Amino acid sequence: MITVEHLTKRYGPVQAVSDVTFTAEPGLVTGFLGPNGAGKSTAMRMMTGLTPPTSGTARVLGKPYAALANPGRRVGVLLDASAQHAGRTGRETLALGALLMGVERRRVDEVLDLVGLTPSEAGRRVRTYSLGMRQRLGLASALLGDPDVLILDEPANGLDPAGIRWMRDLLRDFAQRGGTVLLSSHLLSEIEQVADRLVVIGRGRVVAEGTKDELLRAAGMVVRSLDDVALAAELRRAGVDVEAGAHGGLSVAADAETVARTAVGAGVLVTELRPADSRGLEELFLELTAADAREEVSA
């Protein structure tokens, strides 16, 4: 359980995180989504006690992070996979963590196995690791203490598609056992499959929040018919926003029933009626964060 309330961080005139409030519940994977520089990392650093907030609070398992006893056993943290000593082996990195947390050495082999690092890879120095291997090692460190909560900043960065799929299964499994997972990403495609809930952040503010279904509902329906022009006109008359779909058909900001009733009333035969797919969610994400993105796409 992670509870963030009115969390705010100001650096001089720059408001890195503004009044962010959300909850990551046990049993769910919460995706923290936003473009680069949106304030995801700063928010996560505040949740883990590395950065003091300007105002607001962040609690993990009901307490400020710094008040947790032996936090490694309660919260698995991966803020930056590159932040590991290049001159140590992967195994030594984990053995150090196990020593401090007070977990058995056996657990080091368990988590190595879990993240798919072979004994020979674990015996190599981190200097020689690819970014994907560092992510796996970082995830192994986070899982080492058998925690209740995972806080992961861009964990899919550097993983190949098979690696992303593997991580998805691992995090799903973790949440199904009652764990709380918060993971950030700047790519919707990386986390839409795994996240039960999404918190979308742009320029330090939460711009949308909800389950994927709720956000998709906001993205509306896609409808195709034998007479799209007549249907669009009738929908507009009913006060519904209608746009031409990106791939033909119409994109409609209304639920299925409204669309179907309108079509019946207009005598138009509907050939396809479905919620906007993840492509719709992608468009929604870009729309929600476009105004806030640091790097504007040139026209």
Next chain:
Amino acid sequence: MTAVDQTRTGTRTSTRPAADVRPVPFSRLTLFEWRKQLDTRAVRWLFVVIALLTAGVVTVTALVGDGEVSFEMFVSNTSTPLAMLLPVVAILATTAEWSQRTALTTFTLEPRRQRVVGAKVLTAVGSGLAFFAVAVGIAAVAHLAVIAFRDASPDWALGAMTAGMALMIVLWMVQGVAFGLALQSTPAAIVVYLAVPTIVGAITMLVTAWSDVWPWVDLNTSSTPLIMGESMDGTAWAQLATSAAIWVGLPLAVGIWRVQRGEIKTS
């Protein structure tokens, strides 16, 4: 270990009461810091260099001249390379948190930052004294060797020089941690640690008008009588105290302040 054990990601939210998890004891934090101090390749190479220098110094001392070298003279010889280079181990163990960015891990596993600083100081001093003990052991072997092979007369007395060296190694190790914490950068801390005393020493020679003041502010000057085994009067101790406050106490205070206050930033 069953297959089920291996696949579990390890969550038992509902079955483990929070009371089961105890705070990290300081002893375990100290072991953690000690292992981190000694387990890197850079530090192993530094030990190779120290060992080679020590072997060279001992060999030359034993073979050149008439071989009449006392135990304490050997202690002085074997501990000098150590005293010069071991503080670099303390610097590396401290600055690696920032240059290798391991501070993110260290301070999320132990958010009580002042305890981490305490463990770093303790392990630096511990290593200083442990390796000084090794140096004393090597000196004993060397003294036995000159007695056996060069007919030197046994002189096993240890006195002010040994005690002074032990005290200074402790101070220099704390200084290494202090510079590391204050500067949070490996090159900066090593350059400042090694170069500043040399520069200050050179200026000492030039600015003779300040010759009365230097012993109060320059740790090199004030510590020389101590490690040479000369008698230390009240003034000499006071000078050691003020110069140590400037070169050890002040950077340590700055370092603790930097770590304690605000953000743990690694890049």
